[in-house]
Amino acid sequence: MGERGVPRAERRRRTEEKILGAARTLFAEVGFERATIRAIARAAGVDPALVMQYFGTKQELFQQAARVTPVADGELTAEEVVEHVLASLSVKMGEVPQGSLAMMRSMLTHPEAAASARQVLGEQIDRLAAAIPAEDARLRAALLTTIMLGVAVGHQLLELDELRGVSSDEIARLLRPSLRALTAEQVAGDRTG
Amino acid sequence: MGERGVPRAERRRRTEEKILGAARTLFAEVGFERATIRAIARAAGVDPALVMQYFGTKQELFQQAARVTPVADGELTAEEVVEHVLASLSVKMGEVPQGSLAMMRSMLTHPEAAASARQVLGEQIDRLAAAIPAEDARLRAALLTTIMLGVAVGHQLLELDELRGVSSDEIARLLRPSLRALTAEQVAGDRTG
DNA sequence: TCATTCGCTCAACAGGCGTTGACTCAACGA
DNA sequence: TCGTTGAGTCAACGCCTGTTGAGCGAATGA
Numbered sequence: 018m019g020e021r022g023v024p025r026a027e028r029r030r031r032t033e034e035k036i037l038g039a040a041r042t043l044f045a046e047v048g049f050e051r052a053t054i055r056a057i058a059r060a061a062g063v064d065p066a067l068v069m070q071y072f073g074t075k076q077e078l079f080q081q082a083a084r085v086t087p088v089a090d091g092e093l094t095a096e097e098v099v100e101h102v103l104a105s106l107s108v109k110m111g112e113v114p115q116g117s118l119a120m121m122r123s124m125l126t127h128p129e130a131a132a133s134a135r136q137v138l139g140e141q142i143d144r145l146a147a148a149i150p151a152e153d154a155r156l157r158a159a160l161l162t163t164i165m166l167g168v169a170v171g172h173q174l175l176e177l178d179e180l181r182g183v184s185s186d187e188i189a190r191l192l193r194p195s196l197r198a199l200t201a202e203q204v205a206g207d208r209t210g
Numbered sequence: 211m212g213e214r215g216v217p218r219a220e221r222r223r224r225t226e227e228k229i230l231g232a233a234r235t236l237f238a239e240v241g242f243e244r245a246t247i248r249a250i251a252r253a254a255g256v257d258p259a260l261v262m263q264y265f266g267t268k269q270e271l272f273q274q275a276a277r278v279t280p281v282a283d284g285e286l287t288a289e290e291v292v293e294h295v296l297a298s299l300s301v302k303m304g305e306v307p308q309g310s311l312a313m314m315r316s317m318l319t320h321p322e323a324a325a326s327a328r329q330v331l332g333e334q335i336d337r338l339a340a341a342i343p344a345e346d347a348r349l350r351a352a353l354l355t356t357i358m359l360g361v362a363v364g365h366q367l368l369e370l371d372e373l374r375g376v377s378s379d380e381i382a383r384l385l386r387p388s389l390r391a392l393t394a395e396q397v398a399g400d401r402t403g
Numbered sequence: 404t405c406a407t408t409c410g411c412t413c414a415a416c417a418g419g420c421g422t423t424g425a426c427t428c429a430a431c432g433a
Numbered sequence: 434t435c436g437t438t439g440a441g442t443c444a445a446c447g448c449c450t451g452t453t454g455a456g457c458g459a460a461t462g463a
Contacts, residue, residue: 025460029410048319050243054451064412069452071410125367126241126319134368142372153384159372160361160384167360168353174318175327179335179352191346191353191392198387218430222440247421257442262422 035061036068040082044119049079049127076129083120083130085137113173121166122174138162149200157199164196228254229261233275237312242272242320269322276313276323278330306366314359315367331355342393350392357389 023031039060043052054075058065072078120137123130145158168188172180180188216224232253236245247268251258265271313330316323338351361381365373373381 025408025410028460032410048243050241051319053449055449065451066413066453067411075451122318125315125317125363126244131368135370138364138368138370139372142370153380155372156376156380157384159364159370160381160388163360163364163370163373164357164388165360166364167356167358167362169360170318170363171331171352171356171359175324175331177328177331177335177352177356179332179348180356183349187346187349188353191350194391195353195357195388198391199384218439221430225440246419248419258421259423259443260441263441268421 032061032063032067033071036063036071036078037082040078041115041119044079044082045115045122047122049123049130054078079119079123079127079129080133083116083123083133085114085117085120085133113169118173121170138166161196161199164192164199168192225254225256225260226264229256229264229271230275233271234308234312237272237275238308238315240315242316242323247271272312272316272320272322273326276309276316276326278307278310278313278326306362311366314363331359354389354392357385357392361385 036057040052040057043057043060046052054068055065057078058068061068068078072081120130120133124134125131142155142158142162145161146154149157151157168180171177172188229250233245233250236250236253239245247261248258250271251261254261261271265274313323313326317327318324335348335351335355338354339347342350344350361373364370365381
């Protein structure tokens, strides 16, 4: 199967990367429980036992495959926050990293993925809250985050017909006023009915 | 174990309901794949074989347990749509029917659940779109729906700390301007930067 | 050159899964 | 009263899962 002259260390790195790639794809497509070690190994062109040897456990394989690199950011204004969130949604709309998709796909059924999701979302909420000038900044930031989560789920994972093929710009344009309404401090009173 | 004097038909109905209840709870808590027939039967105080005898297949059990009764509605104004959506979120916040939770919990990993979710959400989008006075009404309705989906997922299933114990009224109050921004036709131009 | 390392495969294990068929026994209808 | 029905159980099936230990053969370093 492979490249006779390649040194061991390099071969090992390549194989590990092949496995991680296959794992990311499968975890993203079918979630943690339906993505079997055997299927991942097959997709990577490798024996299932090798996957275990390299990653020890399906759990650890998932953790490495679904690791999301946290985007550390400086201080932002409220308006910048909106644009930042909108930009993160699109990232060219469909080029969302597979690791993130894997985590999202699994977060409702796999406890470890849920914990990761909570942490990642929690960090984003913290970052956003710092830029929202309101006493209930954390709650507003949480809603902002869940809004984007919902749109991402509906679009990337559920693949709702209505969102298919819609450009990220158009979604951003429609969503912008809604997000701004959350980041701007409410002054006017409102009625319930 | 059971009520000697109860007639057969009644016993049968009660047992079926016990199984469905246990199924709803487990599907809602851990999703389709992790909710085993054995665990459901145990929770219902019944033999696993009986579950199969009554429902035929785990798939059919899920379909019956996660059946969501569509709320058919008359025509609404745009503002009524917002209130309707907000009200549906709360339904006393935490008393979301377990069937719906089961469907939501499973929709990212179980194809059948995904199909159901698409259908239910699609119907809601249709209903909402009819009340939104804009050319891109369907897209706006879809975003409205995914927004509420995200909030529900974050609150009910992911149980984000920031949303825990927050009253539905407060969430509705914060979300209202955002939703109205989506239902009201945009007139003002907007800048991207 | 030769012993050693190590990437990788093979065959198997134990356990859990959905599902089935034979069975028990109380409720039923005549 | 007695045969029939049907609710419910029991033990087992075949399959698939994550995981393991023994082994093969090429790259490695002395």
